[in-house]
Amino acid sequence: MGENEALDRTRRDYDEVAELYDEMVRQGNELTDALSTAMVNAFADLVRAGGSAAAVVDAGCGPGQWTDHLDRAGIQAYGVDLSPAMVAIARRYRPDLRYEVGSMLHLGVGDESIAGILAHFSLIHTPPDLLPRVLTEFARVVEPGGPLLVGVQVTDNADTNGWVPYDHKASPAYLWTLDALAGQLHEHRFAELGRLRIVGPVPGKPPAGYLLTRRIATEGD
Template sequence: MTEPSHVTAARESYDTVAADYARLVKEPAELDPVSRAMLAAFAELVRPPHPGPVADLGCGPGKVTAHLAALGVQVFGVDVSPEMVELARAAYPDLRFTVGSMTALEIGDGELGGILAYYATHHTPPHWLPTVYAEFHRTLAPGGRLMLAGPVGSGEHLRPSHAYGDHPVSYESYLLPPDRIAELLHKAGLVVTTRVVQEPDEGTKRQIGTFLAYKPR
């Protein structure tokens, strides 16, 4: 299958900005209290004895992956950017990180006890989201959990407008309404149990949506 253009754009952009991104992105301990609480709740849901490992998809430099590991989660990271994966491996040599795309995960059916997609799907054009969410459903074990978080909106399509350090980005962002995200997750066969929408504050320019869901047994 030919790689989707948005995947190529994300890889090229994040490869270019990887070092600056790793330096500038917040540590999990620096996140706002609600975001930290949602990650802690997800960790509680997927810690052993729950079935299977957890994949941190779009793991970037591995900071959140390591945070989950410190909370007792059996976790590994996947990112489309080889440069990000190399940084993650160097920073956290005891954890596993691999290169991969959410549109075609190299993970077996029902292999995962959990998936974290943390600020990882908003670069995906809306017509590709059913494919991505179907991959979530395919790779989760029955009873497996999903946490999805990222900017939401009213359907805005944002062109590249910022940079990390001296490096401009080339990816685009799509800010779907929370109801639409929940609808697409439902159509993929996932049951949404929790939805939290945080309003913009001094640290963010956009609404942030966080969803907890599971694959029925």
């Protein structure tokens, strides 16, 4: 799928399900909420420790729950999402925060001007052949040493290139092995610091995984 076709499809699909998606998020799930929050808080701790005056981007922010969480944790954050309906919901909850309709492929900010990126289940819809372009954009905008936290649904099927198509309810998606995704991130100058695999809670549903990484300062590091 070409860049525009893939992005248009994701935008259309999330515009359609935005309200339902938001309801699902607000309903929550005890286990995944606890573990996701732990990972996002670890990301926030690294941003804080870095001492940057720059903001972090919640890339593919959806209804904005993590932008809101980061802001409440004292982190300067703004959200970007392809779907105008998602951005409208995010703004409804927090009209005081910055939310933009935009693409992770073109963040529209200067080189090394962002303190970190949260990509919380937003890379899952990126066709694998487009992923290098997204990661190149992430590496361009994040300050050296800045963290990138990626959350995805994962597969253990290592017979593939590291990914398999996934019949996601909202829009076509891809499952990654954490090793393959960590490899892609490393090729794009994000070194792994740690990972988490959430096995529960729904039988038959793919596990979720997180990779916490940090932008390597120079090619040789």
